[in-house]
Amino acid sequence: MTTTLIFEQLLNGLQFSMMLFLMSAGLTLIFGVMGLINLAHGVLYMVGAFACALIAGISGSFWLGLIASLVVAAMAGAIIEVGVIRRLYQRDHLDQVLATYALILIFSEATRWLFGAFPLYLDVPELLSKPISLFGFFDYSSYRLFIILIGVLVAVGLYLLISKTRLGMQIRAGESDREMIAALGVDIRTLYTLVFALGAGLAGLAGALLGAIQSVEVGMGDSVLILAFVVVVIGGIGSIKGAFIGALLVGIVDTMGRFLLPYLLSLVLPAESAASIGGALSSVAIYLLMAVILVVKPKGLVPAHA
Amino acid sequence: MLNLTREQLLNGAVVSTLLVLSALALFLDEPFYITLVTKVTILAMAGVGLNLALGLGGMVSFGHAAFFGIGGYVTGILASHALNEELLFTAFGFAVFGTTNMLFIWLFAVLISALAAALIGYFSLRTQGVYFIMITLAFAQMIYYFSIAWPAYGGEDGLSIYQRNQFFSINTLDPLSFFAICFSLLLAVIFLVSRLKNSHFGNALQAARQNEQRLAAVGIRPFGIKLTAFVISAMITALAGALFADLNRFVSPGMFSWHTSGEIMIFVLLGGVGRLFGPVIGAGLFILFEYYLGGVTEHWMLFLGVMLLTVVLFARGGIVGVLAGEVKHD
Numbered sequence: 001m002t003t004t005l006i007f008e009q010l011l012n013g014l015q016f017s018m019m020l021f022l023m024s025a026g027l028t029l030i031f032g033v034m035g036l037i038n039l040a041h042g043v044l045y046m047v048g049a050f051a052c053a054l055i056a057g058i059s060g061s062f063w064l065g066l067i068a069s070l071v072v073a074a075m076a077g078a079i080i081e082v083g084v085i086r087r088l089y090q091r092d093h094l095d096q097v098l099a100t101y102a103l104i105l106i107f108s109e110a111t112r113w114l115f116g117a118f119p120l121y122l123d124v125p126e127l128l129s130k131p132i133s134l135f136g137f138f139d140y141s142s143y144r145l146f147i148i149l150i151g152v153l154v155a156v157g158l159y160l161l162i163s164k165t166r167l168g169m170q171i172r173a174g175e176s177d178r179e180m181i182a183a184l185g186v187d188i189r190t191l192y193t194l195v196f197a198l199g200a201g202l203a204g205l206a207g208a209l210l211g212a213i214q215s216v217e218v219g220m221g222d223s224v225l226i227l228a229f230v231v232v233v234i235g236g237i238g239s240i241k242g243a244f245i246g247a248l249l250v251g252i253v254d255t256m257g258r259f260l261l262p263y264l265l266s267l268v269l270p271a272e273s274a275a276s277i278g279g280a281l282s283s284v285a286i287y288l289l290m291a292v293i294l295v296v297k298p299k300g301l302v303p304a305h306a
Numbered sequence: 307m308l309n310l311t312r313e314q315l316l317n318g319a320v321v322s323t324l325l326v327l328s329a330l331a332l333f334l335d336e337p338f339y340i341t342l343v344t345k346v347t348i349l350a351m352a353g354v355g356l357n358l359a360l361g362l363g364g365m366v367s368f369g370h371a372a373f374f375g376i377g378g379y380v381t382g383i384l385a386s387h388a389l390n391e392e393l394l395f396t397a398f399g400f401a402v403f404g405t406t407n408m409l410f411i412w413l414f415a416v417l418i419s420a421l422a423a424a425l426i427g428y429f430s431l432r433t434q435g436v437y438f439i440m441i442t443l444a445f446a447q448m449i450y451y452f453s454i455a456w457p458a459y460g461g462e463d464g465l466s467i468y469q470r471n472q473f474f475s476i477n478t479l480d481p482l483s484f485f486a487i488c489f490s491l492l493l494a495v496i497f498l499v500s501r502l503k504n505s506h507f508g509n510a511l512q513a514a515r516q517n518e519q520r521l522a523a524v525g526i527r528p529f530g531i532k533l534t535a536f537v538i539s540a541m542i543t544a545l546a547g548a549l550f551a552d553l554n555r556f557v558s559p560g561m562f563s564w565h566t567s568g569e570i571m572i573f574v575l576l577g578g579v580g581r582l583f584g585p586v587i588g589a590g591l592f593i594l595f596e597y598y599l600g601g602v603t604e605h606w607m608l609f610l611g612v613m614l615l616t617v618v619l620f621a622r623g624g625i626v627g628v629l630a631g632e633v634k635h636d
Contacts, residue, residue, distance in 0.1 A: 037436055087619055093436055094366050098575050099618040101568050105611030113605050226447060226564060233440045280455035287448040291429060294441050298433045 004138040009259045010252070015144040017251025018151025022206035023228035024235070024243040025158055026199020032238025033174045033195050034089055039100035040080065041203050041228065042221025043107040048073040048204020049211035049220060050111060053120040062125035066208050073204020074197040081196040086189070104222075112218045119215035122208075147209050154202065155244055162240060171195060175238060227254075230290050236300025245301055250286050257282035313630035317583040321493070324586075328485050340481040341553070342597060346590045347488045348549045353573035353585025354495055355542030360571070361580030362503060363535045364515030365431075369442030371566035372426065372449050373419045373540040375557075377547025379453070380415040382465040382557040389468055408473040408487075408552070415548040416541045423540030427533045443564060450562035464558030471552055478552070488549050492586075495542050500582055502538070511535050543570070576617055578624030587625050 027041050051072035056065030080103065088096050123129075124143045131139040162168040170191055173181040182188045207221065214220065231250050235242025262278030269277065293301065310318075324343055331339035352374050359365040387394045387404025394402045405411060426445045433441055454462045470478045478484050502508045513521045514528040521528050551557045560566065569592070576591050577584025595613070599606035621628050 031436070037439065084615065084619070093439060094360070094571075094575070094579070095618050095622075097366070097368065097439065098571060099615055101572075102611040102614035102618065105607045105614070109605045109608035109611065113608070222564075226443070229440055230444060233437060233444075237436060276455070276457050280452050283451035283455045284448040287444045287451070290444045291441060291448075294433055294437060295429050298437060300437075 007138065008140060009255055011140055011144065011148070013252035013255030014248075015147050015151075015251075016255055017247045018148050019206050019210055020224075020227055020231050020251050021151050021244055021247035022154060022202050022209075023224055024231040024247055025154065025240055026202045027228050028232045028235065028238055028240060028243045029171070029195055030199050031232065033171055034085075034192055036085065036088060037093055037096045037100065038085070038199075039097060039225065040103035040107065041199070042225030043104050044073045044077055044200040044203040045207035045221040045224055046111065046218065047076050047107070048201075048207035049122070049216045050115060050120065050207075051204065052208030052211055053122040053216045056122060057120070062123070062212070065122070066205070069204045069208030070201045073207070074201035076204075077200020078193055078197040080200075081193050085196060086192070089192075108218050115218075117218070119217040120211075122211045122216050124212045143213065150205070150209065154205075155240075158240055167191075167194070227286070230286055234290050234293050234300060236302040239300070239302045242300055242302030249289065253289055254282075254286050257285040261285075311630070313581070313626060316626060316630050320583050320586050320590075323590075324489065328482065328489075332482055337481040340485050342593060344481065344485040344488050344553060346586070346593045347485065347492050348546050348553060349570075349573060349589035349592070350586040351488075351492050351495055351549070352543045352546035352570050353577070353589055354492070354499060355539045355544075355546060356570050357539075357574045357580065357585050358499055358502070358542065359536050359539035360574055361584070362508065362515065363511050363532055363539075365532060365536060365539075366439050367430075367442045367536070367539075368439045368564070368567050368571070369426070369444075369446030370540070370543050370570050371562050371564065372446040373423060373543040374547035374550070374566060374570065375449065375453070375559075375562035376419045376422055377415040377544030377549075378551035378557040378561045379459065379465070380418055380544075381411050381471070381548045381551035382467055383459055384411050384414060385467045385469075385471055386459070386465060406469065406471045408471045408478070411471055412545055412548055415544045419540050419544030419547075420537050423537040424533070427536040427540075431529060431532055431536065443567070446562060446564060446567055450559055450564070453559040453562055460558075462559060464556060464560075467551060467555040467557070470555060484553070488553075491545065491549070495545070496582060496586075499542075503582070507531065507534070572614060576614070576624055578626030581624070581626040581630075584624055584626050591625070 023041065023045060026044075027038060030036055030038050030041075048069035052062075052065035052069040054065075055068035056062050059065070084099060084103065088099055091099075128143040128146050130142060132142045132145070134140050160168075162171060170181065170186050173186070174188065174191060174195075178188065206224075210224075211220075227250060231246040232243055233246075234249060235244070235246030258279075261282040262275050265274035265278045265281075268274075297303075324347065328340050328343045331337065331343065352370070355373070356367065356370045359367050359370075384394070384404040385406055386392075388406045389404070391403060394404055396402065426442065430438055430441045430445065453459075459465050470484070472478065473487055476483050476487070478487070503512075510521060510526050510531045513526075514531050518528045521531075547561060550561070573585045573588035573592060575588065577586065577588030592610070595606055595610050599609055603609075617624060623632070
């Protein structure tokens with residue numbers, strides 16, 4: 001148990017958090033502005049990863065693929081919004097859950113039809129393939145650091161967008177009073193499509209970034225989707241700040257739990273049962289965290305309309 | 307002269323269809339079709355359970371896979387202990403081994419899931435709307451990951467049940483006998499739910515769905531009513547899970563996965579939310595899709611998705627809603 005190991009796990013947790021933030025920022029915006037539960041968000045993550053793998057494969061450039069992931073996922077989001085989602089805003093949550101679940105089935109099967117059941121190949125770009133030395137005493141993957149950087153940049157960008165621009169003002173107004181902002185002459189339909197496409201693009205970007213260190217395959221968005229929901233609910237639905245805090249909590253608790261729990265238990269228990277109990281506990285830790293937070297604060301840590 | 311509504315006629319037609327299909331399969335000597343009809347019966351029961359919480363109580367639980375899986379795992383664990391003659395636990399000086407008696411298994415499945423539901427419901431019902439959907443999902447996910455990580459009962463690989471469990475002297479391996487057991491249970495459960503629906507409790511529950519403040523104003527606490535309904539709903543779904551485990555003679559963490567919760571919800575929605583026989587029709591359609599379309603193309607899920615989307619967007623009230631019209635209040 002060395003400090004380098006702990007430090008490395010902390011950075012891994014941070015990287016995981018930033019990926020979760022990219023996913024949950026869109027999810028929470030879409031819920032806050034349109035009042036929609038979007039289960040199809042994980043599908044957009046998958047679309048982004050496939051777009052990146054495909055374009056990077058053809059052009060040979062990861063960076064072109066990354067841009068493609070953002071554009072293709074945002075376009076897919078806009079198409080879904082205009083075709084289906086738009087009809088769901090006035091419906092209850094049950095209809096939204098089922099319709100977006102149907103979208104998962106449709107998109108996953110269509111992707112499997114187009115690309116087959118085998119994972120696609122996507123590699124870390126040349127530029128970031130080597131570890132770099134941090135503070136002179138340990139090496140860390142430069143690609144993972146890059147993901148952390150992107151997450152921080154997106155967080156700052158979203159903060160500026162929401163609090164300093166005209167579009168952000170409209171988004172905030174849309175969250176607090178839909179009818180009023182429509183009455184004031186803002187084209188609410190276009191605004192909704194824009195917000196949805198923005199969220200979709202960020203999910204696609206997350207998918208592409210993670211696709212290079214995990215595998216690009218159908219169903220890759222499922223587990224991430226559930227985690228993103230945990231983040232959004234912990235943070236408070238509709239709050240970007242909440243999503244950021246929630247992502248940090250979930251990412252770090254999950255990573256450190258998997259690493260520390262089996263070790264801590266091995267100090268008091270025999271090695272074999274420590275490994276199995278530690279493994280079981282750490283895999284449920286974040287859900288436990290969410291349940292506890294919801295019991296204490298039923299509207300999440302940072303309620304959007306406080 | 308019998309005065310039946312269109313929905314009652316439809317319900318009769320659904321029951322007869324299941325019976326005729328199983329008789330036809332017997333006549334054609336195609337036991338596989340009996341198994342298919344049994345699967346519909348069992349999945350329908352899981353849906354009937356969810357429908358009590360969702361349709362009558364307005365509790366959109368995205369975590370009923372937890373109870374379906376608990377029913378399944380109780381069956382698997384009791385049977386595996388009995389078959390391997392391993393001690394399960396000792397209580398009050400009695401050594402408890404598993405059992406292969408279905409009656410006991412059902413009893414345990416239903417009781418344990420009731421405990422789990424009381425716990426999950428107690429915490430979840432403090433939240434509302436999306437938060438309720440998400441917290442029920444989170445509890446189910448917790449059990450799902452626990453079942454994968456816990457190695458004692460097969461972990462990720464699941465657990466096989468080498469013999470189908472016993473029900474008195476009936477040969478449960480005979481497809482028709484097993485179907486008869488499941489079918490009778492389904493009818494019993496639907497009867498129970500229909501009695502509940504028209505009872506004082508059922509009225510209070512539906513009032514809780516429509517307006518909690520008013521219910522509280524007439525002196526009934528909505529929380530207790532909803533929690534009770536949630537627990538009964540979970541017990542029914544767990545019974546279905548126990549039967550499902552016996553049908554496949556196998557349980558796996560997949561029973562706990564959120565896709566299972568999604569599918570149970572699909573049965574309810576396709577049939578018609580809050581309709582007594584809705585889940586039977588929904589589960590029937592689902593299996594029809596899985597087997598017939600699945601035989602034609604491996605991408606049948608795509609078409610299931612399209613159908614589901616069409617029903618949600620254009621046929622509110624599900625198939626029963628389309629065929630039998632709006633809910634009649636009498």
